[in-house]
Amino acid sequence: MAVLDIKGVSKFFGSAVRAVDDFDLTVGNGELVCLLGPSGSGKSTLLRMIGGFETPSAGSITIDGDEVIHLPPERRPTGMVFQSHALWTHMNVFKNLAFGLKLRRLPADEIRRKVEDVLKLVGLTGYGTRQTHQLSGGQQQRVALARSLVLEPKILLLDEPFASLDQHLRERLREEVRDIQQRMGITTLFVTHGQDEALSMADRIVVMRDGRIEQVAAPDMLYREPATPFVAGFIGTMNLIEGEVKGGKFVRASFSHPLPIADGPAIFAVRPEALAIAPATGEGAARIHRVTDYGTHGLVDLELPDGTRHKAMVSEARDWKAGQPVTLAPRAFAAYRDNAVAYRSSTAS
Amino acid sequence: MSLSPTSDIVGASKKSGGLIGLLLVAVPVLLIGWMIIYPIIAAVITTLWLRNDAGAYVFSTQTYRFFFTDGYSLANLGLTLWTTVVCAIILLVVCLPIALYLRFATGRLAVYVQGLAIFPLFVPSIILSYAFIRVLGPNGMLDILLNAAHLPKIRSPYLTPWGPVIGLVWDHIPLTVLILMAGLGSVSDASIEAAKDVGAGPVTRLWYIILPRISNSILVAASFAVLGIFSAFTLPYVLGPAAPEMMGPFMQRTFRDLYDPPNAITQAVVSFGFCIVFGLFYVRSVVRNQRAR
Amino acid sequence: MLLAYDTTKLKPEDAPKTWDALVAWIKANPGQFIYNRPDKGGAGGNFVRRAIWEVNGRDPSKFTIDNYKEFGDKALPPAWELLKSLAPSMMDQGAYTSGNTQSIQLLSQGAVTMVPAWSDQALQAISTGVLPETTGLVQLTDLALAGGFTKIGVFTNGVNKDLALKLCDFVLTEEIQSAVITELGGFPGVSWDYVSKELHDKYKDVIPASIPVFPSGDWEKNINDGWYRNVAPNVDRSK
Numbered sequence: 057m058a059v060l061d062i063k064g065v066s067k068f069f070g071s072a073v074r075a076v077d078d079f080d081l082t083v084g085n086g087e088l089v090c091l092l093g094p095s096g097s098g099k100s101t102l103l104r105m106i107g108g109f110e111t112p113s114a115g116s117i118t119i120d121g122d123e124v125i126h127l128p129p130e131r132r133p134t135g136m137v138f139q140s141h142a143l144w145t146h147m148n149v150f151k152n153l154a155f156g157l158k159l160r161r162l163p164a165d166e167i168r169r170k171v172e173d174v175l176k177l178v179g180l181t182g183y184g185t186r187q188t189h190q191l192s193g194g195q196q197q198r199v200a201l202a203r204s205l206v207l208e209p210k211i212l213l214l215d216e217p218f219a220s221l222d223q224h225l226r227e228r229l230r231e232e233v234r235d236i237q238q239r240m241g242i243t244t245l246f247v248t249h250g251q252d253e254a255l256s257m258a259d260r261i262v263v264m265r266d267g268r269i270e271q272v273a274a275p276d277m278l279y280r281e282p283a284t285p286f287v288a289g290f291i292g293t294m295n296l297i298e299g300e301v302k303g304g305k306f307v308r309a310s311f312s313h314p315l316p317i318a319d320g321p322a323i324f325a326v327r328p329e330a331l332a333i334a335p336a337t338g339e340g341a342a343r344i345h346r347v348t349d350y351g352t353h354g355l356v357d358l359e360l361p362d363g364t365r366h367k368a369m370v371s372e373a374r375d376w377k378a379g380q381p382v383t384l385a386p387r388a389f390a391a392y393r394d395n396a397v398a399y400r401s402s403t404a405s
Numbered sequence: 406m407s408l409s410p411t412s413d414i415v416g417a418s419k420k421s422g423g424l425i426g427l428l429l430v431a432v433p434v435l436l437i438g439w440m441i442i443y444p445i446i447a448a449v450i451t452t453l454w455l456r457n458d459a460g461a462y463v464f465s466t467q468t469y470r471f472f473f474t475d476g477y478s479l480a481n482l483g484l485t486l487w488t489t490v491v492c493a494i495i496l497l498v499v500c501l502p503i504a505l506y507l508r509f510a511t512g513r514l515a516v517y518v519q520g521l522a523i524f525p526l527f528v529p530s531i532i533l534s535y536a537f538i539r540v541l542g543p544n545g546m547l548d549i550l551l552n553a554a555h556l557p558k559i560r561s562p563y564l565t566p567w568g569p570v571i572g573l574v575w576d577h578i579p580l581t582v583l584i585l586m587a588g589l590g591s592v593s594d595a596s597i598e599a600a601k602d603v604g605a606g607p608v609t610r611l612w613y614i615i616l617p618r619i620s621n622s623i624l625v626a627a628s629f630a631v632l633g634i635f636s637a638f639t640l641p642y643v644l645g646p647a648a649p650e651m652m653g654p655f656m657q658r659t660f661r662d663l664y665d666p667p668n669a670i671t672q673a674v675v676s677f678g679f680c681i682v683f684g685l686f687y688v689r690s691v692v693r694n695q696r697a698r
Numbered sequence: 699m700l701l702a703y704d705t706t707k708l709k710p711e712d713a714p715k716t717w718d719a720l721v722a723w724i725k726a727n728p729g730q731f732i733y734n735r736p737d738k739g740g741a742g743g744n745f746v747r748r749a750i751w752e753v754n755g756r757d758p759s760k761f762t763i764d765n766y767k768e769f770g771d772k773a774l775p776p777a778w779e780l781l782k783s784l785a786p787s788m789m790d791q792g793a794y795t796s797g798n799t800q801s802i803q804l805l806s807q808g809a810v811t812m813v814p815a816w817s818d819q820a821l822q823a824i825s826t827g828v829l830p831e832t833t834g835l836v837q838l839t840d841l842a843l844a845g846g847f848t849k850i851g852v853f854t855n856g857v858n859k860d861l862a863l864k865l866c867d868f869v870l871t872e873e874i875q876s877a878v879i880t881e882l883g884g885f886p887g888v889s890w891d892y893v894s895k896e897l898h899d900k901y902k903d904v905i906p907a908s909i910p911v912f913p914s915g916d917w918e919k920n921i922n923d924g925w926y927r928n929v930a931p932n933v934d935r936s937k
């Protein structure tokens with residue numbers, strides 16, 4: 057349906073805040089891209105610039121090759137779903153959905169048909185005459201989604217639409233949204249700061265930090281091959297051990313491991329599930345601080361002699377005890393230097 | 406909406422036994438009964454049971470018949486209604502843009518505008534009146550400025566019906582702006598941006614999204630303005646014409662200068678009758694609003 | 699009670715000194731005179747009362763505190779006619795201020811040339827600069843504008859009668875009687891003998907031969923209401 061092209065877009069608030077900083081991204085036809093990042097990383101600001109609610113300080117935004125930067129929101133082919141409180145509470149569900157269609161001067165029977173279709177799409181058939189306050193939080197967000205969908209926008213923008221809902225509902229709704237989006241083949245940008253949400257829905261994920269792109273990748277790649285220590289730490293759990301490389305060996309306190317890169321500082325990255333531990337006879341490399349039993353597996357908190365803590369996953373929690381000395385054996389790992397990957401073991405997971 | 410707190414109290418009392426709720430409302434209700442309801446009833450009685458020559462009290466509608474057949478009294482009532490309606494319309498026309506601006510503008514200027522809009526709240530009417538004479542009165546500041554620009558003098562509104570209108574509008578701007586802003590506060594940014602998103606221009610947004618959401622506030626603001634203006638005294642007294650005069654000065658004069666309590670109270674009861682009509686409008690809308698929710 | 703006027707627009711020698719001259723001046727200079735509503739301050743009230751005397755043979759003695767019942771209906775209507783005939787020549791074709799102070803304010807703004815005013819208020823306004831130095835004061839000589847007295851009474855059987863009489867003596871000293879003029883802006887109600895010659899000469903234009911007083915009683919209420927019903931409306935101010 058449509059291609060969204062963002063080139064060199066920046067947004068400054070005052071002179072100090074660079075909410076979005078020289079951002080480039082192309083979202084392909086029918087693709088669902090998640091914007092993922094910590095609070096304040098500029099996700100909403102970027103989305104609002106695409107929707108026309110903020111004016112970029114620099115850069116260009118095109119939809120199917122047409123520059124939209126100078127268009128107000130009401131003239132952009134985008135549809136935005138807000139986090140909450142966006143329904144018009146003085147109108148019932150039908151009127152909420154029909155409002156945009158009426159502005160487009162469609163005949164009444166066509167409006168009725170379209171509204172009924174979209175209500176069916178979001179699973180709210182028969183809810184047209186409800187007042188908005190007679191809906192649950194999840195139903196309200198579905199109406200908000202339907203209100204955008206009914207206008208068949210070229211680009212669908214969702215800004216944490218399920219953030220105010222509970223875990224279960226969120227999971228169900230994101231599957232529904234994914235289904236609808238794929239069925240309609242609608243180009244979509246989805247803002248979230250939940251990595252589960254991003255990993256389960258997105259074709260590609262953009263990890264943002266301080267208004268800049270940290271990494272763009274498919275969900276599986278993002279998990280397996282994080283490009284920076286930030287991404288590594290942000291997606292899933294990652295032990296990031298800061299230390300020195302000396303003569304092909306990474307050293308931090310009592311922990312050391314072969315690392316075939318030049319001497320100098322480095323960050324050693326290993327996921328808990330890739331960090332094997334074994335009971336040590338003497339001092340060992342680390343000492344178990346705490347063991348947490350999750351039934352299916354256990355999580356062991358390790359403490360290096362210098363006080364830094366790391367995690368390792370074990371299959372049976374009851375095999376381990378706090379205070380026990382252990383040796384560490386990374387099965388797969390990566391090393392970062394200067395905010396980039398310096399080494400990745402062949403079986404990195 | 407923000408200006409119907411009683412709904413919550415009543416709602417809560419229904420759930421939690423009611424007794425505490427009743428006690429909570431008992432004090433204001435008793436105060437209203439003592440200080441408002443009782444004087445009203447007393448006033449109606451005083452004007453309907455008049456002392457005849459023999460010294461006995463007999464039922465008589467004479468003071469009301471006098472009021473409604475006396476051209477002078479009716480002219481005063483007419484002027485009061487005219488002033489009230491004109492003021493209410495001007496107030497909404499003036500205050501709605503200010504409130505909208507204050508709701509949606511950001512930055513330094515909005516702070517100053519808000520300060521200015523609230524400022525009249527702190528100026529006593531009597532000071533306002535004399536400032537009015539100095540600025541808009543004959544040979545006042547405006548005339549001096551016009552003269553400096555080689556323009557003709559204005560026909561001063563001082564001592565004409567427009568004098569009180571201008572003064573009362575100025576006086577009621579803060580309250581009206583505050584009430585409208587309270588209403589606008591309940592219109593979320595997201596709901597307005599959502600309207601932009603589906604293609605609504607500024608006028609459509611105002612008419613279909615914003616105004617319906619604050620219709621209750623508009624009604625409250627209008628009711629407050631009407632009730633305040635109908636019984637206004639100082640500004641009509643100082644700035645208005647000698648005749649016809651608004652009900653406030655008329656009542657006061659009848660009572661104090663003509664030593665005529667029965668007719669003064671009659672005028673008060675008639676004024677009250679008109680005010681209660683506006684009051685009922687307001688109550689009806691609040692009730693209807695709650696039922697809709 | 700006297701008339702305060704703007705000497706830059708009206709030379710003191712041309713200032714009206716009789717009622718007829720005043721009326722002639724008002725009509726010859728439309729828009730330059732305003733008096734306040736009679737119930738809203740003594741200045742306007744006494745101007746209206748002076749008009750009532752005028753149409754009743756200029757004889758204050760005809761009005762007593764208890765003769766409104768027999769005399770009122772005859773005495774007042776001609777006065778309303780007289781005042782109504784003045785209305786078109788008032789400021790704004792028949793505007794009336796709602797207090798002594800507003801009249802003085804209009805005079806100070808140069809909006810009008812002449813207003814009736816209490817002597818004390820006018821003199822004080824001049825001394826505090828509210829009214830300019832060029833403000834003139836004049837009294838009608840054929841019959842003064844009605845005034846009011848401030849009285850001190852002494853009980854013949856009062857416990858401190860001697861002290862009270864001592865106070866009266868003090869009030870009658872030249873110092874205090876002069877101060878009544880210079881500080882309070884009143885007129886010596888007792889006798890001009892108690893003040894210095896210079897002071898007497900300075901205020902000779904405004905010294906009334908006598909200060910007539912209008913009785914209150916039923917007159918007050920009926921003058922007030924009568925004025926509102928007869929004089930204040932029925933004017934066409936649209937011109």
Ligand SMILES: Nc1ncnc2c1ncn2[C@@H]1O[C@H](COP(=O)(O)OP(=O)(O)OP(=O)(O)O)[C@@H](O)[C@H]1O
Nearest residue numbers: 069073075093094095096097098099100101102249
């Ligand atoms: N109107 C504004 N004025 C000034 N600064 C702003 C404004 N809007 C956003 N910012 C700043 O821009 C930065 C990015 O904000 P943004 O809302 O885009 O973050 P976000 O990634 O959406 O965060 P969250 O996950 O908390 O919603 C923040 O530092 C924020 O404080």
Ligand SMILES: [Mg+2]
Nearest residue numbers: 099100101215
């Ligand atoms: Mg956000």
